[in-house]
Amino acid sequence: MEILHLTCSWVVHWSNSILNAGKWVVLLKVFEGFSRLDVFLWTSMVRYEQNGLPEEEVAFFHQMVMLENVNPDCVTLVSLVSACAQLCSVKLDRKPNCNSPGAACLDPRFIGGDGIVFYFHGKSNEHYSLVSDLNLQINSRFIGLRPAGRTRDYTWIQALGFLFDSQTFSLEATRAATWDDKIDHLKFTYNGKELVVPEGHLSSWKSPESSLRVERTSSKNSVLVSLPEVAEISVNVVPVTKEDDRIHNYQIPSNDCFAHLEVQFRFYGLSSKVEGVLGRTYQPDFQNPAKPGVAMPVVGGEDKYRTLSLLSADCTSCIFSPAGVLDQENSLLVDYGSLDCTGSASSGNGIVCRK
Template identity: 45%
Template sequence: MASRAFVLVLAALLALCAAAVSVAAQQRPLPPKYRIINPGKYKRDQQMTCDDPNDNKAKCLAKCEKRCPNQCVVLCPGCKTFCMCDFYPGVSCGDPRFTGADGNNFYFHGKKDKDFCIVSDAGLHINAHFIGKRNPAMSRDFTWIQALGIRFAHHHFYVGAAKTPKWDAAADHLALGFDDEDLDVASQLPRFVGARWSPPTAPALSVTRTARVNTVVVELRGVFRIVANVVPITAEDSRIHNYGVTDDDSLAHLDLGFKFYDLTDDVHGVLGQTYRPDYVNRLNVTSKMPVMGGAPDYLSSDLFSTDCAVARFGGGRHQAGTTTAVNIAMVTDDME
């Protein structure tokens, strides 16, 4: 009987402890959550609501600002909005505007239908394929990044925007490939937030949806995290900037956010060089459009080639004591 009484008392104490833990958990403020708005074609698609379960205030309404019409990030609770392409190191958007590791924005126009090395390190190489339109009044192409070709170890990974004549915000325009095989995105990455795919031969690599369509996080554990979002050139963008978009091509391309965890001091490439400890920014940062030149140094023969002039991949340069741990604070870190 004494033993049974002891068990009953112990069970009661455990129940009280569990209740106390539950109450404490309810009293703690929940961690902030980031959500993505992909505005779409209509005004009603630009809004979302979020609330704070810790107060009795009405839900707030968030809406993308005009300066980031294609996508914005909402912090819940509070409904504070951010443009993906503002202020965050490792971001590339539009006519490619990069934000270097030093926090400065610069443009790299490249050339349409060509491939350029964006990051090249001993164990990682990332090329970007550029698409574009030529404005007869200008001496250069309007360009956008259509796809990335990523090499690590003996693997190849492709993430890109599928060519689409007419943009449909409800459709998925994402294209993926691994080791020279195209992924059946519809079946291998179902359309719900949190859907995840990882190859059996490279389990450290994963692709996770952060929106039902067109937005994913590509992660190689301990090496990089890339947020890729497929966006079009809208008729309004084309009208304002004279891009010359036609009905047969919406110029779907990628807006990108990069985070790197283990780059060496010898890293190079259009974006990669800005992570070098000896990098000196010689661009005119006060200019409305500081442009990084030297395109021939970054030109690759194809999307997965490592033959650009500044290539570092597989060069055995990753020596002890040369690794630079890079920890970039980006709003994409906690996105779901």
């Protein structure tokens, strides 16, 4: 998979550089200049792409280039670029999109299932339920600070806790005085025991019951958490940058960069009763108090969604049951990752989503 990643990265970067310069003809001439073309072998590779198997095409490409005097033609070039584009967009770039539904980034800025942007501040060193459903509980731990003269904390999501069936899982951003992207700042636990996911792009770990999979989407600080048929969560660890500190006047101290999580959730078949700071925005009849057009719409609910710990489901509005089995008749038949959303989320205003 590492070779596949390198191949796609090189092909896409190389071809895009030429195409962005308006030199498609140059790209074709590179392949037309080869002394010998083996149409049969390279056509086989094209068929992989045409049949929706881009991963197999890239693997076949590696086999072909190892053969002496076997060179691709223009058609296979286009096919390979197409396959790599599919892989890079679907498999290789799975970091959170902070401007799409299901996102929880910054201090914390959410985009609900309804496409509306809102802020939920909470308090530093406390825990809140982001999602509470019949078969799933996702909590967060906030870190933050309160400069002199302020009436509330600046907060960020530092950790996530998951409860599903009778299992628990947590991930957190570890504290760092200064940010170093060469160091992994992620820590994991499974059923109360520390879990090690080897560093390296696409390295992964799967629970014995196969109910949880954790895959690194870069060598360090980024993972994709998968609960089959329940949810996918993209996570990235980032610091509070000096620029953000300057713009917002956070007054970040010199001994803590406040490493925190950028998160994007994708859910499959949430129930209509789903609760939580983010979860309630997926209710079919939810009326979001964060009105479109407001620069920084802040919503409340701290008392409703506060939990005693990262791995508890004791908030007053929580509905998770340790033995919870999803009532299919009460499930939303919507794939929340397939909404088409338009509008400028970066402005802090609401965006409109449609199927």
